[in-house]
Amino acid sequence: MRANNAGRRAGDAEHPGSVALTHHRDDSVVELVVSGRWDRRTAIDVYDVLRKSLAEHPSAIIIDLHEMNDCDASSAATWIAASQAATMLQPPAQVALCAPPTRQIVTRLRQLGCTRFLSLFGTVDQARAAVASALPLTDRLQLRWLPAHPDTLATVRDVVALACRVWTMPALALDARDVALDLVGDSMAHAGSAMLFTICRRQSSLYLALRDREQTLPPRHPVDARLLVVTTRSFVWGAAPTHDGKVVWAVVR
Incomplete structure (x- = not known):
């Protein structure tokens, strides 16, 4: 920006x-x-x-x-x-x-x-x-440079479930899982590059971020149902450029 x-x-x-x-x-x-x-x-x-x-x-x-x-x-x-x-x-x-x-x-x-x-x-x-x-390492999990492959969806789903269980945040597990899968699916559909997924605990909320190597930012409002889950089930979300692509993030509360 x-x-x-x-x-x-x-x-x-x-x-x-x-x-x-x-x-x-x-x-x-x-x-x-x-x-x-x-x-x-x-x-x-x-x-x-x-x-x-x-x-x-x-x-x-x-x-x-x-x-x-x-x-x-x-x-x-x-x-x-x-x-x-x-x-x-x-x-x-x-x-x-x-x-x-x-x-x-x-x-x-x-x-x-x-x-x-x-x-x-x-x-x-x-x-x-x-x-x-x-930054406390126990409050952050990261999957580095996953391939744009359907198996990545299952990997991210399992990591989100693990994080919510370890951090004792069961009330956020469903929304966090669905938002994470929407982030990954959108990247697979519109970037097709390797992706880096991060989930951080923020007291009573979860920060999820998906970074890929496509520089075009997603629209802020859903177009053709793009990022519809992220838009409707996260407290706040956004996107920003990085030096080699972009990061799309969301906060689930």
């Missing part, structure tokens, strides 16, 4: 602000890259993307500010609000901000005492490592 800002003044055309959202990880961690000049339009775009990201109930949001120009640190309020909103999720999500330590925005956030609730990192790799170490 990318929000490019049009209609800027002629003098702003050289370095317009832009926002890019992607899922580089396979466990509900999203990454946000903000580049160019920070101004009112960029702030609106960031707010919109963050709102959609938080609707996914991610485990963490990594925000890369290395290419952002914010000399007076006016974006500080946005990152503080994002972190506070993330802590309101159940369970709370981690917000990791990445910027060189010499940047004014980092200095300003430290002065405000934001390190108590907002994680600051010098590089994206440091943030990724910290986020990965914080």
Whole structure:
């Protein structure tokens, strides 16, 4: 997902602000890259993307500010609000901000005492490592690069049943199974590539994600009954591009 800002003044055309959202990880961690000049339009775009990201109930949001120009640190309020909103999720999500330590925005956030609730990192790799170490392995199961074959449906069905039994979530078992099978079936029909299936426990809900190597995102509204089960039986769902395809996710509550 990318929000490019049009209609800027002629003098702003050289370095317009832009926002890019992607899922580089396979466990509900999203990454946000903000580049160019920070101004009112960029702030609106960031707010919109963050709102959609938080609707996914991610485990963490990594925000890369290395290419952002914010000399007076006016974006500080946005990152503080994002972190506070993330802590309101159940369970709370981690917000990791990445910027060189010499940047004014980092200095300003430290002065405000934001390190108590907002994680600051010098590089994206440091943030990724910290986020990965914080994710409990017992709350996540993953099937890596399954073939687009009918047997995959049975494999995913069995894993969902196992997860619901181990995590003592029998009330979600039926919906989780059907949503997972809809995700897999849709990928088999429209991508036909190898797929990576992830299921994560989120307190009283389950996060399911299906990643494949087809970059075309599914329509947000059912077309010819596509993803009808996902649409009607998940609490929230969405899709986002990855560096080599896409991920379609759903939350069952």
